[in-house]
Amino acid sequence: MSGLRERKKEATRAALSWAAVRLTAERGWSAVKVEDIAAAVGVSPRTYNNYFSSKAEAIAFRHLERSLRLAAELRHGPPGEPLWEAIMRAALRQLEPGPEVEHMPPQGPDEWAAGLRVMLAEPALEAEMLRAGKIAEKELAEAIADRAGMNLGADLYPRLVAASVMAASNVALELFVQGGTGEPMEVLLPRALRMVAAGLPTP
Amino acid sequence: MSGLRERKKEATRAALSWAAVRLTAERGWSAVKVEDIAAAVGVSPRTYNNYFSSKAEAIAFRHLERSLRLAAELRHGPPGEPLWEAIMRAALRQLEPGPEVEHMPPQGPDEWAAGLRVMLAEPALEAEMLRAGKIAEKELAEAIADRAGMNLGADLYPRLVAASVMAASNVALELFVQGGTGEPMEVLLPRALRMVAAGLPTP
């Protein structure tokens, strides 16, 4: 695997996804046609659907990738590490900006948060983002089950941990995007993870 | 409110939702046209879209209603009751079959679970179900924040509890639908809720 062919494919996929995000942020969701996204990347409209099976999927793709990396990292970390420490480390790693930031226009986090909010206001996008999270959650649950020597079909634990981790991530992101407290994700996310790990007794 | 007018509207909405579920279980998702659903209820296709803004929304509606009831029940319960006890009680209440079972063909839980699995295999449906859960989660978070005298914009706690409750519900449902263990929801759900409430230390 990882031949030139596949890397080019991934590059095209990333380009389409990025173009979808950028155009949507600029013009709004309904003003962007699939044709536009394809044109921005220099590809035929039909080809777009060879990469993504819906308009929304292209936007959720970046979210999906980030979330999947969390599971992957959990698998490749030191096996002896306590579970929650490994989770914490892997989760924080996802906050580091990836190499795709080069393409990112230099706007501040406020504009970015605003863009996110606008996007998630669109029902179709919200739904697709959640679906991406769900797919990643499944991967995460499998990784955890492997680590703990458990069975996904029989034990609640791996699924519960995976679901709780995603829940904590989502909640932290919501609070961050909404921007009530000025705290950055690097603060909110670990706090949320520690809370779900330790339990949520009535305070 | 609650005049004859609104009750008729709700009846139509429920009928459309139910027809969508039944037809999809019978013929499969892509074989059901909006026209069919409307015809089954005796309403014009255009009217369908006055009730639901997408084909999938009609199916997710039942899930949405059930989930919303959880939040509503939390609000109307005894305010002095400890939070997690109230949650447990409200969650278990949702498992009791509602009055809509009269319309349900007398098929066993196995066929029903199989139908559910087929439906959730459809990406568009999975996404819409998740969105419904998210909407309910927001209500739930608000109800919890009210109870605890907290602020949704400032405190992680209400959102985290709400997200964890939904996560536990979903995980229990997944395990039940997948059917690995023969345990009923009445067993799986309380166990999952107790686990997220108490925390998830590495076992």
Next chain:
DNA sequence: GCGCAAAAATACGTGCCACGCATTTTTCTG
């Protein structure tokens, strides 16, 4: 280098669906 097989991109066509707008029918209210 070179041609061949596999894979990807494209062109074209189809059916469904979401939705805006204008009109008709039904229901509530005074």
Next chain:
DNA sequence: CAGAAAAATGCGTGGCACGTATTTTTGCGC
């Protein structure tokens, strides 16, 4: 019972997902 409000409907439009057939590109062994 009459007028107003709200819901249902008819009609038309544009876009999107997708099947199929065709062309172009790419990887690879010789």
